[in-house]
Amino acid sequence: MTQPPANRSERPWFLALLASLAAIGPLAIDLYLPALPAIGHDLGASAAKVQWSVTAFLAGFSLGMLFYGPISDRYGRRPVLLTGLAVFFLASIGCLLARSAEELIVARFLQAAGGGAASVLSRAIVRDVYPGMEAIRKLSLMAMVTALAPLLAPLIGSQILHWSNWRGTFAALLLWGASSLVLARRFLPETMPPSHRQHVRLASAFAAYAGILRDAPALGLLLTGGMSFAAMFAYITASPHVLIEHYGFSSTAYALVFSSNATGILLANYLNSRLVHRLGAVPLIGLGAVAGVVATSMLLILFVLDLDVRFALFFLFMGVVVTGLLGANCVGLLMHRFPANAGAAAALFGASQFGFGVLASASVGVLPGANGLPMAEAMLVADLLALLGFFLYRRHGEGEPRGSSSLR
Template sequence: MNSALIPAAREGRFLLLLGALVAFGPLAIDLYLPALPAIAAGLGASAAQVQASITVFLAGFALGMLFYGPLSDRYGRRPVMLAGIALFTLASLACLLAASGEQLVLARFVQALGGGAASVLARAVVRDVYAPAEAIRKLSLMAMVTAIAPLLAPLLGSGLLLAFGWRGTFAAVLLWGIASFAVVWRRLPETLAPGQRGQLPLAAAFAAYFRLATDPLALGLLLAGGMSFAAMFAYITGSPFYFIEAQGWTPQAYSFLFAANALGIFAANFVNSRLVRQRGGAVLAGVGSGMSLLAALVLWLAIGNPAATLAVIAMLFIVVATTGLLGANCVGLLLARYPQNAGAAAALFGSAQFGLGMWASAAVAYEHAPDGRRMAGVILGCALASFAGYLLYRHAARRAG
């Protein structure tokens, strides 16, 4: 633990910066959601092709994280993070200049490869600085900052769409990348001291993944947190077309709904930061997985009923909000179990989130249908898998004593 690196007077700004770095993924996705139909029209692409730009972003994010974690355990957090942010920024420029759906999809993949560095290493930095129990609380506070991105990004994106067209959304992401690189360069210290870095060859640093992948307790946490995140991305991929096309909402009205759901993530993390010391991360993760499963079941029953729109909105709110309980607690418990491989553990957790999110997104986009049935079915499947993962974790934890 290197808490001396961060004076108490600067702790708030430190957590604010880390929360903003974790927001790379949500910001790069949520900002352009209201513009998805406009992007399809502007590039002459199909709805499925534009939705694929979300899917490949998730794939790139998941893949990039797997490299950044062990690299940072070996060489330090700061240089690896700066390299990733630089790649993200250059690819954001390519997204802005894309002339076809194929070019956009490729640029989004490269953009995600870079963006994964900031998101995963910000979590590893928390484990470097804080003890395990306090780290979960700090991760919840960071997640409250991160939740501001999906809260404001669709509203900002719809405003940029009106003022500048769909390319304005990518211009904003480009500026975000430039600003983030400058702030990290000037303000973020190296938190992993040379003596704490692995001295083994790089191949041995990647071997930490084998230990994680064969640990039932770790697998349960990865499944519980990852499938909850996947349910949210099923919602992200399907909801613009369900509400804008099938329900006839305007992009601006949809943005307000999306922001309200993001507010649920903020609220869940606020509650978690207050209760985790008394209740423990394991208990709160169980509450989140149970609530998500119940809400997903009601959503699946209600989605085909034209008179149940309010129920659909309410159940989506619960499904999205509970990712706040599962995310911070599951990753915090995982980092506490693997303190010497915090980068690899954070990377594998983030990769599981975005990798499973990719498959959920692809399942919703497959054979595009705006009626919401496929979205609700995928969300239910994800919630079931998340709850099963939590049960696996509790069973493994009891056996481990």
């Protein structure tokens, strides 16, 4: 099969299916988090060892994306996507049946390696099917679903634990993987025509990474999108300690703050999908990058002055939700810049987000400060680097893709 007919790509279910595939990663990361203590108790493992299953997933997810992107540029989206979903499904069985923490860690790595295909190729398929600025708008709508996943997944995981044990969370992921595999096999055609891949060598597909990394505008987009995501990772890592342990928020109050921020990201993605045709992707990236620096600067000042934390919540909200103005726009422009290697470009973007996110998460633990200072410092540094990336793109970039033209 080749590029889908227009009436198929215009149907709501087509984008909904792609969004559900993109949500596999966040869902698989967050769904089982409430079960971590129970896993350690049942498998006789320390909390630190069980936490390695989270680290293994992040590593496998990033490496999986880097592997599948170029492969799909050479062999097409459909067979690579189905293979990745099959790996995710089989590894989910391994997670479900794990008898030790070591088995779980290995299975989680393989599960993530398979899930990485769904994350990167759902974006690449959008770029294959939709022209110009419309692709960025569709990526924003998809990002609304991936923003919902971290909000709903821990709640769903907690409910599963009420009627099952920790293995129930992996049974849910197994069902999600199975349904995704069936639906993708039934409804997703090949979106990359043979004429665009038949002359691509596998070695040159992987070598595309070097070409992307040597390109100054591409580095700017990777830095902007990745560092904005890193600022959010710093917030996710540090906010429970800052708000619950230091400032005495109840678990309910913290959940409300977390939910409002996640809702803000969703709304920012929705606004981006509505405004990108009118204002353009580049101005919206600039707005988001500047707003992030302003918000996290104010956040740092408020923590330095040790004022009432309630004053900081607004700027924390603003510092987090700007990711909704950056992610879809940056990856859309990056794939537009490398049309022959869109899979590799999307993979490198996703891997940079998680790679920078892990660095930001680790930095929170080593920066000095008793209240929210380490979190604010890490967020501000990340947002400053994101703004630097935007300036790099503006200096060397080629501008906006046209809404009526194909990205190919």
